[in-house]
Structures are given as C-alpha cells and as structure tokens.
Amino acid sequence: MIDSSFDDFVHGHIASLERYAYALTSDRHAADDLVQETLIRVAGAWRRIHEDGNPAGYATTVMFRTYVSFWRARRRRPQTVEMTIEPRSGHDDFASVDTRLQLKQVLRTLPKMQRAVLVATYLQDFTDDEIAHMLGRTASTVRSLRHRGLKTLSVALGYEASAQAHAAPVTGKEVNRGESGISAA
Numbered sequence: 605m606i607d608s609s610f611d612d613f614v615h616g617h618i619a620s621l622e623r624y625a626y627a628l629t630s631d632r633h634a635a636d637d638l639v640q641e642t643l644i645r646v647a648g649a650w651r652r653i654h655e656d657g658n659p660a661g662y663a664t665t666v667m668f669r670t671y672v673s674f675w676r677a678r679r680r681r682p683q684t685v686e687m688t689i690e691p692r693s694g695h696d697d698f699a700s701v702d703t704r705l706q707l708k709q710v711l712r713t714l715p716k717m718q719r720a721v722l723v724a725t726y727l728q729d730f731t732d733d734e735i736a737h738m739l740g741r742t743a744s745t746v747r748s749l750r751h752r753g754l755k756t757l758s759v760a761l762g763y764e765a766s767a768q769a770h771a772a773p774v775t776g777k778e779v780n781r782g783e784s785g786i787s788a789a
C-alpha cells in the first residue's frame with residue numbers, strides 16, 4: 605500500500621511532470637502516457653525514493669530514461685507509412701458504397717449539361733427525345749453530351765485505360781455497326 609505522501613507528491617508535481625513530458629514528446633497524448641508510465645515506476649520505488657529525499661529529481665530522471673528507451677525501441681521498429689489510397693479487396697462488402705461515393709464526386713466535376721443528361725438518362729430512364737425537349741436541344745446534342753460525359757467519367761474512374769489495354773483492334777464494320785456507306789475514319 606502506498607502512503608499518502610505519494611499522493612501529496614503527485615498533486616504537488618503533476619503539472620511540472622506534464623510540462624516536462626510535453627516538452628520531450630511534443631504530443632499531448634504521448635506526454636500523458638509518459639507521465640503515467642513515470643508515475644507507475646515512481647510508485648513502485650516510492651519507499652526507497654521517499655527516504656532518499658529527492659522524489660522530484662528521481663521522477664524527472666525516470667521520465668527522461670523512459671522516453672529515451674521508448675524512442676530507441678521505436679527507432680528499431682520498421683517505419684510505418686500512412687496509406688493514402690486504400691487497396692480494394694476481392695470480397696469487400698462496402699466496395700459498392702466506395703464506388704458510389706467516387707462516382708458522386710466525379711459527377712460533381714462534370715459540366716452542368718453533361719451531368720444533367722447522364723442523370724436524366726441513367727437515373728430517370730428518359731429517352732433522348734424527352735431529354736432534348738427538357739433541355740431545349742436536339743437529340744443529337746443529347747447523345748453528344750452523354751458520350752462526352754461518359755468518356756470523362758470512364759477516364760476519371762480509371763476504366764478508360766484498362767479498357768484500352770485489353771481492347772481488340774476495331775474494324776470499320778464494328779464502328780459502323782454493319783451499316784455500309786459510312787466511313788470509319
């Protein structure tokens with residue numbers, strides 16, 4: 605059992621120990637941990653320290669040595685690097701949520717007309733003529749806006765590069781969908 609003199613020591617010196625720990629660590633949470641570890645070690649040796657007559661000096665020495673030994677141990681460990689991009693796993697239950705959030709973010713970067721056409725086409729299932737009537741444009745303009753919007757989305761989401769890497773050469777008939785008289789260039 606620790607006597608009341610230890611409690612008196614802690615109450616009288618806790619502020620200075622916290623300042624010293626913060627000066628060593630430069631981090632409030634690490635300083636709190638260092639003070640706690642120091643007080644645990646001081647409490648274990650309290651009878652001997654109290655009889656010696658300099659508990660504050662002993663506590664600061666213990667704190668410094670604890671900090672240095674922790675710093676040395678940390679230097680021996682491999683340095684961790686914070687991940688900036690989270691890798692996707694094959695069986696991620698939240699992958700659809702991540703994709704949806706990424707899609708929303710990329711949609712915000714599109715010009716207003718392209719975004720409006722894509723939303724009307726894929727969320728509201730409107731035809732080209734209905735969208736053209738709502739926007740006051742022609743159906744061919746709607747198709748052009750949709751094409752440019754989808755191309756921008758595919759590049760931003762990384763589908764364009766992977767599709768080009770795996771694509772087979774395209775012939776003139778595939779471009780024209782079998783229609784004759786339309787040039788493939």
